[in-house]
Amino acid sequence: MTTYPSLCMIINGERIAGGGRRTHTVMNPATGEPIGELPLADPADLDRALEIAQEGFRIWRNAPAAQRAAVLQGAARLLLERQEDIARIATMEQGKPLAETRIEVMMNVGLFNFYAGECQRLYGRALVRPTGTRSTVMHEPVGVVAAFAPWNFPIGNPGRKFGAPIAAGCSVILKSAEETPASALAVLQCLLDAGLPSQVAQAVFGVPDEVSRHLLASPITRKLSFTGSTVVGKHLARLATQNMLRTTMELGGHGPVLVFDDADVTRVLDTMVPHKFRNAGQVCVSSTRFLVQERLFDAFSAGFAERAAAIRVGDGLAEGTQMGPMANPRRPEAMERLIGDATKQGARLLAGGERLGNQGYFYAPTVLADVPISSAIMNEEPFGPVAIINRFADEDEAVTEANRLPYGLAAYAWTADNKRQQRLAREIEAGMVGINTAMIAGADAPFGGVKWSGNGSEDGLEGVLACMITKAIHEG
Structure with a gap:
């Protein structure tokens, strides 16, 4: 030991x-x-x-x-x-x-x-x-x-x-x-x-x-x-x-994830939910703002919340733990501030939203839907176990929201349309873009961002x- x-x-x-x-x-x-x-x-x-x-x-x-x-x-x-x-x-x-x-x-x-x-x-x-x-x-x-x-x-x-x-x-x-x-x-x-x-x-x-x-x-x-x-x-x-x-x-970053209605919802969820809650969301390239086309929004939100609620949270040294605590007492406090502000402004809490246990710095995997753009969490990097799920109507709207913030580290997109994949790779303002994958880093690939x-x-x-x-x- x-x-x-x-x-x-x-x-x-x-x-x-x-x-x-x-x-x-x-x-x-x-x-x-x-x-x-x-x-x-x-x-x-x-x-x-x-x-x-x-x-x-x-x-x-x-x-x-x-x-x-x-x-x-x-x-x-x-x-x-x-x-x-x-x-x-x-x-x-x-x-x-x-x-x-x-x-x-x-x-x-x-x-x-x-x-x-x-x-x-x-x-x-x-x-x-x-x-x-x-x-x-x-x-x-x-x-x-x-x-x-x-x-x-x-x-x-x-x-x-x-x-x-x-x-x-x-x-x-x-x-x-x-x-x-x-x-x-x-x-x-x-x-x-x-x-x-x-x-x-x-x-x-x-x-x-x-x-x-x-x-x-x-x-x-x-x-x-x-x-x-x-x-x-x-x-x-x-x-x-x-x-x-x-x-x-x-x-810092505030990674957008664009999910189009031709994407395989199950595959996206199976890939991106673990990615979101890796290291309790304390990852600079974490997927944070999930922008989902309207036809898939309800199924995607429900599936995401169900998977988040099932994550086993505990001591990282314990067998079977899927998500550990946050790294310091500042992080749960930040989660309470950001999530509280979002729900006060009308965001729907689909999962989590609370501290866990009476020792350590544990916070439940959290899912918010229909989050107002004016809320702090839509504009500040949350750096924690919280996923934001909002809807969009068309590609232009999705790209506009993806590029709205001054951050440009990592971004992700899911679509079966090859021409759309090429457009998104060109139009999204980020140093690293994952198309139908969450794997955006490797020893042989440059890692870095643009803008702020x-x-x-x-x-x-x-x-x-x-x-x-x-x-x-x-x-x-």
Whole structure:
């Protein structure tokens, strides 16, 4: 039986704790009870992390591609060996069921193995002129990356933040979420145990605004990589402009799902209901606004509510749990505010709408129908286990509503009409669009949004190139 580990920061391979530092209490969201004390960085810790990372960049930028690939492949093997322990730790501190945290480990395995291959394929190109001169286009690592990861994917998000810079030849300082530190530390430990030089990757924790201001103000930092809310992302982007840092910003979403009357209702429900309530809806690409053509609306709404009510909610470590608690006490409070506002404005509550149990942060899978467009939940990312089902008459109306908000991360559409599929792929404003599928992410595919959902991409070749600069060399 895995026990929750003692917590620390890792700087230059050294596990740092104590020393009179401030601490953050890590809670088990299934019980609401404390499980660990996390040391928080002071300015001296951050300065040391920056100094070590600068040294790490000098080392790693010159490391052969084969060496970078070997580290990533070795870390992937260690993740596989340690899968069960890492998954259990993540469930203890974040809440999602073990089935989901095991998948997160495998997500990192796939990503690290893919990036290991990309290390060997970071090609430039030669431009030969008619005059006999030649120009060469090269890609070089950008430098020290300051990376910030949220709590909703406690294994996968750190994997993304470490993987791309390491593949590119950068060094990285990660500040992962204080709610879920042990998962991030476990990922870093796999990389270090696989032979990553200790100077190349650091893990620090602290008061978020203090850490971000300190790291982004330093001339050592050359890139910001952030995953989190749009509000915080805009704040960090403003800080990044002071030193003209390169940025990759994966921010909030409010994923529309367009269901046309030629779709197979059973197939849509069987696919999208589990997708909606994965990680209790605490997913940036979660399906949120279900826009259903009028002829299918009643059957779809009834089927969705029936499936939602049947979901087994409980401790993520318990056998048979399909949805765990929310990650922290702020999330049930947000659900009560958003759902209460919607029902007051006339939305119909078809399932859920209440807290569950007398301990932990559990909230029932919830379904709302006919939700007024003026309600807060139609305009703010709910980030919780609530599905909104509204109706539409025709394609133009559906696309207009899908594009109404300033978010553009993920969108989904279900239709059997091939020409409509092509139109929707072109017209929907989102960085990722799933047509007749909920699978919109893969190690080899770029992951990112548009509008207020951010800029740049993680994963795929694009994720590595986002950690590199392009240099043109001209020879006479």
